[in-house]
Amino acid sequence: SQTIHQWPATLVQPVGSPLSLECTVEGTSNPNLYWYRQAAGRGLQLLFYSVGIGQISSEVPQNLSASRPQDRQFILSSKKLLLSDSGFYLCAWSVLWGEATGELFFGEGSRLTVL
């Protein structure tokens, strides 16, 4: 069966510090991978998605970047965090082709607080 894990689960960082959130998927090959952000009391904002190794699409210009060094690994990074980067970050995957209907499978989430 497929599983998705992201870490760390909770992170408190000072303004201006770097960030690295990691996400890995097991039990599937060639997944689409996604990073979403959920700000407090708000909906989900798609930040990045990737359809293959080294291929990243950015949905919103911002202080963050994403990388996909391996087929089932997706990393969210920042060189210098801003207060506005605080939020709940969710990694997700979906089937690339075939019988897919667009269903996403989410990780447990990483809560980032920037002070």
Add this chain to the structure above:
Amino acid sequence: GNSVTQMEGPVTLSEEAFLTINCTYTATGYPSLFWYVQYPGEGLQLLLKATKADDKGSNKGFEATYRKETTSFHLEKGSVQVSDSAVYFCALSSGSSYKLIFGSGTRLLVRP
């Protein structure tokens, strides 16, 4: 472009009350429609889905029918429980790119 509109919350109900959370969408083509649920401090879980017009998705007592004529996918449950307290997100698929477009979420609070 494609979009999803949900009723604003919070929705507060007593246990065993009837639940409706409205969702309407704007889309080109024939999207698939989803309801996801997020329990406190957790990621999202798929609750139910419908892939074509007039399909009814159902799970854990929740139901939603894909209404193309009214571009709606309202979530219903006949008798809610305290354990149903969560945030509910309506979403649609965005064609071949497999991006999901989410509504803003509706918080449900069920009181004993």
